[in-house]
Amino acid sequence: MSQHASLKISALSDWLPDASLPLLIAGPCGAESEKQVLETAIALKKNTNTRIFRAGIWKPRTRPNSFEGAGSIGLQWLKKVKAETGFLTAVEVANAQHVREAINEGVDILWIGARTSVNPFSVQEIADALIGINIPVMIKNPVNPDIQLWIGALERINQAGITKLIAIHRGFSSFKKTKYRNDPQWQIPIELKILFPDLPIICDPSHICGKKNLLASIAQKALDMDMSGWMIESHIHPEKALSDSEQQITPLELSALVNSLIVKKPNSHNKEFKNRLEQLRILIDEIDDELFQSLAKRMEIAEEIGAYKRDNNVTVLQIKRWENILTRQLKMAESLGLSEDFIKEILEAIHKESIQKQIQIVNKISITDLS
Ligand code: PEP
Ligand code: MN
Numbered sequence: 001m002s003q004h005a006s007l008k009i010s011a012l013s014d015w016l017p018d019a020s021l022p023l024l025i026a027g028p029c030g031a032e033s034e035k036q037v038l039e040t041a042i043a044l045k046k047n048t049n050t051r052i053f054r055a056g057i058w059k060p061r062t063r064p065n066s067f068e069g070a071g072s073i074g075l076q077w078l079k080k081v082k083a084e085t086g087f088l089t090a091v092e093v094a095n096a097q098h099v100r101e102a103i104n105e106g107v108d109i110l111w112i113g114a115r116t117s118v119n120p121f122s123v124q125e126i127a128d129a130l131i132g133i134n135i136p137v138m139i140k141n142p143v144n145p146d147i148q149l150w151i152g153a154l155e156r157i158n159q160a161g162i163t164k165l166i167a168i169h170r171g172f173s174s175f176k177k178t179k180y181r182n183d184p185q186w187q188i189p190i191e192l193k194i195l196f197p198d199l200p201i202i203c204d205p206s207h208i209c210g211k212k213n214l215l216a217s218i219a220q221k222a223l224d225m226d227m228s229g230w231m232i233e234s235h236i237h238p239e240k241a242l243s244d245s246e247q248q249i250t251p252l253e254l255s256a257l258v259n260s261l262i263v264k265k266p267n268s269h270n271k272e273f274k275n276r277l278e279q280l281r282i283l284i285d286e287i288d289d290e291l292f293q294s295l296a297k298r299m300e301i302a303e304e305i306g307a308y309k310r311d312n313n314v315t316v317l318q319i320k321r322w323e324n325i326l327t328r329q330l331k332m333a334e335s336l337g338l339s340e341d342f343i344k345e346i347l348e349a350i351h352k353e354s355i356q357k358q359i360q361i362v363n364k365i366s367i368t369d370l371s
Pocket of ligand 1: 113115170
């Protein structure tokens with residue numbers, strides 16, 4: 001059994017009063033004033049099916065002297081939100097003091113931000129403060145694309161006895177220039193879902209996109225990836241927001257966004273659909289078989305080349321040849337409509353394995369040495 005199989009997770013329906021999916025968590029990036037928080041919450045109640053109201057009380061900011069949140073006073077505003085709208089409330093906690101204050105003031109759900117989930121010391125401090133407390137905790141992915149850190153944070157909180165867990169996908173810092181504020185790197189939440197099928201994962205399009213116009217496509221993609229919902233920042237006057245102004249939308253805009261999305265079912269019982277899907281899957285399986293047979297054949301030839309190079313005292317790695325392969329295949333990929341990044345990744349993996357096979361051969365005694 002893998003070490004990861006040990007997460008004990010409660011189903012959303014065990015603890016959320018209305019657990020119908022997709023789950024919408026919305027609210028401002030930061031709680032700025034009682035008026036802003038209440039007006040936003042009331043408009044969200046009126047126009048959207050938000051079920052959890054989020055607001056940052058203590059804001060982690062990249063640079064000092066930026067708005068760092070209203071602090072503890074904001075917890076009183078959230079109490080009013082709860083009383084007026086019935087929303088469950090959620091705040092970000094980054095240390096034990098935040099946990100204690102939030103719980104004492106009746107916050108329903110805590111979340112650990114990306115700048116905290118990256119740090120095992122902080123996560124452990126939060127976990128220790130949570131022992132014996134039965135509160136749901138949402139854990140954002142760490143800023144850097146490291147699934148083990150994300151899993152580690154989930155494990156630490158889980159080991160403190162918290163089973164009401166949600167993972168939030170908010171994208172990753174990247175050197176790669178992309179149109180997103182944080183590169184989505186979908187393969188990471190997908191891998192998390194494969195490792196922990198019972199763990200609810202929701203998407204935070206706001207922090208992935210960094211701007212409004214990309215939100216809908218990311219929110220839709222999250223649905224297509226079978227995620228359980230979204231956390232989306234909404235502010236009554238986004239243009240006046242003291243943090244993350246460019247990515248926040250009004251409650252009315254949020255309503256339009258959610259209504260524009262197509263909710264997909266994980267499956268269909270329609271007979272025709274099932275038959276067609278089955279046929280297509282048979283085709284895919286056949287192609288996969290062919291791909292693997294070709295790869296095996298390629299590796300056999302690589303071994304033969306390895307033996308030949310060894311017997312002729314030629315180095316395994318031949319950069320010029322590798323460059324030629326890349327150029328040739330990338331041209332071919334382009335003409336076939338395959339993406340450059342995808343083909344590069346595959347070729348690199350194949351080349352790495354080929355080199356390894358050749359090195360194994362080189363390390364074996366050569367036939368000529370034996371004669
Ligand atoms: C936030 O939710 O406002 C926030 C600070 O997000 P993240 O931790 O994803 O940067
Ligand atoms: Mn924010």
